Amino acid sequence: MDKLFEGLLNHHIGFVVWSTLAFVILFVLLRALAWKPILGAIHERERHIESALQAAENAKAEMARLTSENESLLKEARAERDLILKEAKELREKMIAESRATAQAEGAKMIEKARIEIEGQKAAALAEVKNQVSSLSIEIAEKILRSEFADQSKQEALVSDLLKEVKLN
Amino acid sequence: MSLSRILNSKKIRFSAVFALFLIFVNYQTAVKAQADTSLGKAPDTILNVAEHEAGAEAAGHEAAHGADEKFDPTTVIMEHIADSHTWHLWGHTSIGLPVILYTDKGIESFSSSAFHHGEEAYEGKFYTYKLIEDKIFAVNASGAIDKEASAKVYDFSITKNILAIWISVALLIIIFSSVSSSYKKREGKAPKGLQSFIEPIILFVRDEIARPNIGYKYNKFMPLLLTLFFFIWINNLLGLIPLFPGGANVTGNIFMTFVLSFIVLVVVNLNGNKYYWKHILLPDVPWWLYPIMIPVEIIGVISKPFALMIRLYANISAGHIIVLSLIALIFIFKSIALAPVSVAFVLFMDVLELLVAFLQAFIFTMLTALFIGTAVDEHHH
Numbered sequence A: 001m002d003k004l005f006e007g008l009l010n011h012h013i014g015f016v017v018w019s020t021l022a023f024v025i026l027f028v029l030l031r032a033l034a035w036k037p038i039l040g041a042i043h044e045r046e047r048h049i050e051s052a053l054q055a056a057e058n059a060k061a062e063m064a065r066l067t068s069e070n071e072s073l074l075k076e077a078r079a080e081r082d083l084i085l086k087e088a089k090e091l092r093e094k095m096i097a098e099s100r101a102t103a104q105a106e107g108a109k110m111i112e113k114a115r116i117e118i119e120g121q122k123a124a125a126l127a128e129v130k131n132q133v134s135s136l137s138i139e140i141a142e143k144i145l146r147s148e149f150a151d152q153s154k155q156e157a158l159v160s161d162l163l164k165e166v167k168l169n
Numbered sequence B: 001m002s003l004s005r006i007l008n009s010k011k012i013r014f015s016a017v018f019a020l021f022l023i024f025v026n027y028q029t030a031v032k033a034q035a036d037t038s039l040g041k042a043p044d045t046i047l048n049v050a051e052h053e054a055g056a057e058a059a060g061h062e063a064a065h066g067a068d069e070k071f072d073p074t075t076v077i078m079e080h081i082a083d084s085h086t087w088h089l090w091g092h093t094s095i096g097l098p099v100i101l102y103t104d105k106g107i108e109s110f111s112s113s114a115f116h117h118g119e120e121a122y123e124g125k126f127y128t129y130k131l132i133e134d135k136i137f138a139v140n141a142s143g144a145i146d147k148e149a150s151a152k153v154y155d156f157s158i159t160k161n162i163l164a165i166w167i168s169v170a171l172l173i174i175i176f177s178s179v180s181s182s183y184k185k186r187e188g189k190a191p192k193g194l195q196s197f198i199e200p201i202i203l204f205v206r207d208e209i210a211r212p213n214i215g216y217k218y219n220k221f222m223p224l225l226l227t228l229f230f231f232i233w234i235n236n237l238l239g240l241i242p243l244f245p246g247g248a249n250v251t252g253n254i255f256m257t258f259v260l261s262f263i264v265l266v267v268v269n270l271n272g273n274k275y276y277w278k279h280i281l282l283p284d285v286p287w288w289l290y291p292i293m294i295p296v297e298i299i300g301v302i303s304k305p306f307a308l309m310i311r312l313y314a315n316i317s318a319g320h321i322i323v324l325s326l327i328a329l330i331f332i333f334k335s336i337a338l339a340p341v342s343v344a345f346v347l348f349m350d351v352l353e354l355l356v357a358f359l360q361a362f363i364f365t366m367l368t369a370l371f372i373g374t375a376v377d378e379h380h381h
Helices: A009-148 A151-167 B002-038 B044-055 B061-066 B073-081 B162-186 B194-214 B218-240 B254-270 B272-283 B287-332 B336-376
Strands: B088-090 B093-096 B100-104 B106-111 B128-134 B135-137
Touching: A009 B162, A009 B194, A009 B218, A009 B254, B061 B254, B073 B287, B088 B162, B162 B194, B162 B218, B194 B218, B218 B254, B218 B287, B218 B336, B254 B287, B254 B336, B272 B287, B272 B336, B287 B336
Parallel strands: none
Antiparallel strands: B088 B093, B100 B106, B128 B135
């Protein structure tokens, strides 16, 4: 056993010291030059990829949300359009009915007016006709009377007749 | 099940190749034995092999030096997987690495080529040094080891493994600072080029190792886990390359794994919360069991990183030893005809080692994360 370890320190201490030194220097240099930047870059990239994936996922969700929102908006718009159309229809019908009623009333009023006018005109025309007839009949009567009383004797006979009729009370 | 079928077919294929290999080996040895006996010589080689296999320790350095033409696989393999003061390139060319010695009289440094591969002693300022089995000893005038003086000499040399560690450290810093700068340049964009190769591994460490074992506090320990993982991995891989920048057996060096696991020990215990310490010092057992339980828990604290140390060291060393043994077969049997078989097996082993290189880095990091996880766990259990 003694023989095995004899001179161990003498012959090998140098190797242990140098290799420890070399490894420690390697460790320090690589840690500063390589491991920190490389691991940092890898970590950064992984985070970037992760966040990009997350963003894509979010965008997808947003897209879905927008689509469904669009759909509901469309539905709403359609319903609104239907409502507006219905209202317009109703309004139209009402307006038509109203205007019809007004027209009818107006017509009736006009007819009435025309009737009154016609009535008036008729009365006036009848009055004219009556006047004409009366003046014509007076003229005719005058003419007849003139021709009747052209002879003096006839006139005196008539007066005497008439006088005879009239008895003094 | 389909899995067992694959396993079976692989087993069958493996055993077929192995059988072929055995036939080849038997044939070779038989031929060799015949040739040897016909020449009236003792079958040296085979005997030697047997001897080395039986007593690998005993057949050490001296034996190899004694018979210079004889091939001693144990020495060769152990030399290859051990640390060294020179970096062998090819043939007789090798790099002399700086030797730095801390002695009781002061510090001195010189090139290791002054030793001439251990053949000559070097007279330094304070002592005369000699390289024996790639270890530096102070020697006296006659060339024998001066034990008293040697005990005062501490070896702080830049050895092959230290240089290999520096190379891997430089490589890691270059790779990761370029990856890091591409993160800055292409902020928030998808990874590209080297970045796209590294990023999955970093994410693997984070999502498969750190997060499940440590929990939400994982972020603080990520730099350590990543450094451990990539340091072990790149050193395992560089160790598989037989040529210059690679070839050093860094993670198969028990002192390296000791340093790594010691760091783990320190980190785990510095981050231990009150539940962790209560579990060790006041476990949920009757008080009279404390004399047994507390030492057991303390042994547990030490044995966890100790297991890490042994596991990494043994796995990587074993891989190297297997590959070298397979290559050594060519020289043991002194036959180029064995080379294709050897190379085929080495190829198989190398591919396996590629997997092991990753696996061991993963296991070391995962167990570290697990130990940290138990130390920072909030739940009382």
